Each structure stands twice: as structure tokens, then as C-alpha cells.
Amino acid sequence: MKYDYLVVGAGLFGAVFTHEAIKKGKKVLVIDKRNHIGGNIYTEENEGINVHKYGAHIFHTSDKKIWDFVNSFADFNNFINSPVAVYKDELYNLPFNMNTFSKMWNIRTPQEAKDIIASQIKDLGITEPKNLEEQALSLVGRDVYEKLIKGYTEKQWERDCKDLPAFIIKRLPLRFTYDNNYFNDRYQGIPIGGYTQIIEKLFEGADIKLGEDFFDFKEKGAFSDGFKADYDNILFTGQIDKYFDFCYGALEYRSVRFETEKLDMENYQGSAIVNYTERSVPYTRIIEHKHFEFGKQPVTIISREYSTEWHPGIEPYYPVNDDKNSALYEKYKELADKEKNVYFGGRLGQYKYYDMDKDIAAAFEMADEVL
Numbered sequence: 252m253k254y255d256y257l258v259v260g261a262g263l264f265g266a267v268f269t270h271e272a273i274k275k276g277k278k279v280l281v282i283d284k285r286n287h288i289g290g291n292i293y294t295e296e297n298e299g300i301n302v303h304k305y306g307a308h309i310f311h312t313s314d315k316k317i318w319d320f321v322n323s324f325a326d327f328n329n330f331i332n333s334p335v336a337v338y339k340d341e342l343y344n345l346p347f348n349m350n351t352f353s354k355m356w357n358i359r360t361p362q363e364a365k366d367i368i369a370s371q372i373k374d375l376g377i378t379e380p381k382n383l384e385e386q387a388l389s390l391v392g393r394d395v396y397e398k399l400i401k402g403y404t405e406k407q408w409e410r411d412c413k414d415l416p417a418f419i420i421k422r423l424p425l426r427f428t429y430d431n432n433y434f435n436d437r438y439q440g441i442p443i444g445g446y447t448q449i450i451e452k453l454f455e456g457a458d459i460k461l462g463e464d465f466f467d468f469k470e471k472g473a474f475s476d477g478f479k480a481d482y483d484n485i486l487f488t489g490q491i492d493k494y495f496d497f498c499y500g501a502l503e504y505r506s507v508r509f510e511t512e513k514l515d516m517e518n519y520q521g522s523a524i525v526n527y528t529e530r531s532v533p534y535t536r537i538i539e540h541k542h543f544e545f546g547k548q549p550v551t552i553i554s555r556e557y558s559t560e561w562h563p564g565i566e567p568y569y570p571v572n573d574d575k576n577s578a579l580y581e582k583y584k585e586l587a588d589k590e591k592n593v594y595f596g597g598r599l600g601q602y603k604y605y606d607m608d609k610d611i612a613a614a615f616e617m618a619d620e621v622l
């Protein structure tokens with residue numbers, strides 16, 4: 252069979268690109284080493300609950316075009332992410348807002364909160380924060396940093412907060428209003444019935460082969476069933492360093508592992524996400540999946556999320572965008588730019604901590620450029 256594109260990886264980037272390619276009349280073959288489509292936004296129904304198998308995915312964007320695009324493939328509900336943080340026996344609202352500050356310091360007004368933060372950082376002399384620790388301290392002061400950021404961040408990244416880039420903490424809003432919405436974006440929600448249906452629709456018109464590892468296929472020149480495909484271009488959404496056989500050394504990624512259980516109760520924690528910000532609790536957060544869709548099932552499904560360093564054999568989730576890895580990525584990017592008829596996309600192909608809306612925007616951009 253002859254294809255215009257071989258899309259490696261059936262995740263969100265590959266799906267959006269494929270959809271655009273099919274619209275332009277291209278023939279596309281999609282392969283994925285997993286036995287399902289959707290990449291890490293894959294959801295699977297169990298007991299009437301859509302389980303976010305690879306971690307919580309909450310769609311949020313300020314881009315109307317992207318909001319309208321995703322809404323054309325599914326109905327979105329009005330879920331607003333408002334996680335809770337547990338530190339020892341204390342419970343706080345996230346993101347950092349007046350509810351958090353009021354609980355932390357027993358105060359009421361924004362001015363009181365600002366005064367306390369200012370008094371906690373006045374001796375530090377931070378003018379331009381150089382790393383996550385300085386950024387966090389200068390935004391929220393020492394108490395919030397120590398209780399809600401330091402332990403969580405060091406668990407999630409297994410790196411000292413001084414060695415992490417400041418932008419990671421700026422993902423979270425900081426507000427001096429009583430508003431627990433974790434995002435500042437204009438549009439937010441969860442697709443009713445899960446994410447997998449969106450990916451299925453995006454791939455309509457493409458041929459898909461699951462359980463096929465690109466690197467095995469490349470080595471053998473054929474798929475595991477003997478099928479041989481001919482193609483003019485590749486969209487590669489796997490690890491860019493692996494594509495080039497780690498020739499400059501390996502990029503670092505973080506991985507996550509989930510311990511999922513079904514509990515014989517209606518409501519375990521009263522929130523879709525509860526973060527455990529103490530270092531000594533081994534998991535970073537517990538997801539209770541039914542709450543993403545306001546589920547009323549008699550049982551519930553929870554996942555404890557553990558963060559680990561990536562090594563071959565497990566799934567990479569997060570690029571580690573610190574200076575060292577960013578410099579290494581640039582070297583791979585130079586090779587990628589020279590690779591004829593091969594394009595690199597997504598969190599792993601572009602080594603970027605994309606949210607879903609930014610990933611879709613990047614796929615549109617690539618489609619505009621190359622199709």
C-alpha cells in the first residue's frame with residue numbers, strides 16, 4: 252500500500268494532524284505500539300466511569316477556534332478543576348488564592364495576604380527569579396512554598412526546586428480573590444463520555460495499525476503481520492532522541508505510574524483531584540475519576556499517581572525542560588530539521604510540556620506548513 256503519510260503515534264498531535272491531512276485528500280497510515288489509540292489522553296469506561304488511564308486530563312483553552320474544534324467532536328460538560336491540597340492534617344484549596352491564604356494565616360482580606368507574603372520575602376532580595384524556588388517564594392511567600400510547593404515539586408520532578416525552571420510554577424494561577432478555578436482560561440470542560448471518542452473521530456478515513464513498534468518496523472521493513480507499507484512522509488510523535496538512536500545522549504523525561512482501585516463506596520474524596528504535598532507521602536495525587544463527569548455510580552474508581560524518572564521500558568510523560576536538557580534538545584532539533592520528509596510533533600517529538608490545547612495548536616501549525 253502507498254501512503255502520503257505514516258503517522259507514528261496515535262495520540263492527540265498525530266490525530267489532529269491526520270484529520271487535517273485527510274481533509275486535504277492525503278492517504279494516511281497511523282501506527283502505535285500500544286493496543287489502543289489516544290496516547291495519554293485515552294479514557295476507558297469501567298462501571299460507567301470514564302477512567303483517565305494515563306492521568307487526569309482537563310481541557311482548557313482561551314483559543315475559541317480550538318474550543319470550537321474539540322466541541323465539534325464531543326459535548327463538553329462544565330467541569331471546573333478545583334483541586335484540594337493535603338499537607339499533613341491540613342487541607343487547602345488550590346490554586347493559590349484567598350481561600351488558601353485565609354486557611355493558612357486565618358486572615359480575610361487581599362491586603363492582609365499581600366502584607367504577609369511581602370514580609371516573608373523581604374529579606375530574600377529576589378528581583379528576577381532564576382529558578383522554581385525563587386519564583387515560588389517571590390509569588391507566595393515561605394509558608395505556602397514550604398507546605399504546598401516544595402515537597403510536591405520535589406516528588407514530581409525528583410530534582411531540587413533550585414534546579415528547576417521557573418516557568419513550571421507559573422503554570423498555576425495566583426489570585427487574590429476567592430476563586431478556586433485551577434485555570435485562567437476562558438473555556439474549560441471534560442468531554443462527556445471521555446476523550447477516546449474524539450480521537451476515533453479525528454482518525455476517520457485513516458488506516459490504523461495498533462501494537463506496532465515503529466523501531467521494529469523500521470528494522471524489519473515490514474509490520475508484524477508481514478504487511479509492507481510505502482509512504483512519502485513521516486510524522487513522528489515519539490521521543491526525538493530515540494529516533495536518532497540517542498546519538499548525543501538521552502534526554503530526561505519524567506514518568507508516572509498509577510495504582511488504580513475500585514472502591515465499594517459512592518464518594519471517596521469529594522474532588523476529582525487531591526494533591527498530597529508532603530514529601531513523605533509517596534504519591535503526588537489521587538484522582539477520583541467519576542467526579543470529572545459528576546458521576547453518581549454506587550462505586551468509585553481512584554488512581555494514586557506516583558512520579559518516577561523515565562528509563563527505557565516505561566512510558567515517558569513529561570519532558571524535563573531545564574537548561575541541560577533544553578540544550579541537548581536543540582542538538583536533536585538540528586538533526587530533525589535536516590531529516591528530509593520527516594516531521595516531529597507533540598510532547599515527545601518536540602520535547603515540550605504542552606497542554607492539550609497547545610498541542611492541537613502546534614499540530615494545526617504543522618499541518619498548515621507541510622500539507
Ligand code: UDP
Binds near residue numbers: 528
Ligand atoms: N505544584 C505544586 N503543588 C501543587 C500542585 C502543583 O507545587 O499542589 C507545582 C509543581 O511544581 C508542578 C507544577 O506546579 O510540577 C505544575 O503543576 P500542574 O498541576 O500544572 O502539573 P500537571 O498537572 O501538568 O502534572
